[in-house]
Amino acid sequence: DTGVSQNPRHKITKRGQNVTFRCDPISEHNRLYWYRQTLGQGPEFLTYFQNEAQLEKSRLLSDRFSAERPKGSFSTLEIQRTEQGDSAMYLCASSVTGGGNTIYFGEGSWLTVV
Amino acid sequence: DAKTTQPPSMDCAEGRAANLPCNHSTISGNEYVYWYRQIHSQGPQYIIHGLKNNETNEMASLIITEDRKSSTLILPHATLRDTAVYYCIVRAPGGSGGYNKLIFGAGTRLAVHP
Numbered sequence: 001d002t003g004v005s006q007n008p009r010h011k012i013t014k015r016g017q018n019v020t021f022r023c024d025p026i027s028e029h030n031r032l033y034w035y036r037q038t039l040g041q042g043p044e045f046l047t048y049f050q051n052e053a054q055l056e057k058s059r060l061l062s063d064r065f066s067a068e069r070p071k072g073s074f075s076t077l078e079i080q081r082t083e084q085g086d087s088a089m090y091l092c093a094s095s096v097t098g099g100g101n102t103i104y105f106g107e108g109s110w111l112t113v114v
Numbered sequence: 115d116a117k118t119t120q121p122p123s124m125d126c127a128e129g130r131a132a133n134l135p136c137n138h139s140t141i142s143g144n145e146y147v148y149w150y151r152q153i154h155s156q157g158p159q160y161i162i163h164g165l166k167n168n169e170t171n172e173m174a175s176l177i178i179t180e181d182r183k184s185s186t187l188i189l190p191h192a193t194l195r196d197t198a199v200y201y202c203i204v205r206a207p208g209g210s211g212g213y214n215k216l217i218f219g220a221g222t223r224l225a226v227h228p
Contacts, residue, residue: 004157033215033216041220042199042201042218042219042220042221043158043216043218044218045215045216045217048215056215089155091157091158093157093158093216102148102160102163103160103215103216104160105150105157105158105159105160106157107156107157108155108156108157110155
């Protein structure tokens with residue numbers, strides 16, 4: 001499978017715990033995006049990387065959230081001290097630079113905070 | 115990015131063409147029209163995009179009006195598996211010097227029935 005890969009697909013955690021999601025983009029895609037989606041809503045942009053540089057962060061990305069892409073390949077999204085309002089699907093997407101640059105999404109990671 | 119307006123829901127009989135409209139009256143000259151769909155509990159799937167001319171691929175056709183203020187996504191022979199939320203998004207090209215994230219609205223919930 002050469003698509004965007006996300007792990008884990010499902011995570012249930014207790015309030016106050018930390019969770020980390022991993023995203024492996026399509027090979028040679030240097031742009032990587034994280035989105036969040038709650039039930040009944042469209043995906044909302046969280047942050048964007050070009051190679052290892054994080055170039056934009058949404059106001060939705062509170063200080064409990066941190067995203068990294070240390071070598072410009074895979075990325076991690078960590079949520080510290082989870083709250084029930086963090087329950088959502090976290091989507092990763094990737095694209096190339098330049099013309100077209102269609103964005104392709106992974107299957108998402110579902111987070112339930114209990 | 116320009117905003118889009120889509121009907122919240124539509125129905126279609128299996129085997130018939132599904133025509134999903136989208137209004138984007140404030141679209142700029144260099145902005146593309148993208149369509150994605152999201153089947154329940156999955157990540158958004160890229161369908162098609164266009165600038166001025168009509169486009170067709172193995173999934174769908176995209177008809178853009180001459181003034182570019184609206185477009186229609188056509189699924190020529192809808193099947194039950196086409197039941198999904200369809201998002202119409204207007205997006206400027208990224209190019210080598212910049213990028214443009216996708217901004218999702220609420221989309222159109224298409225229900226294909228037997």
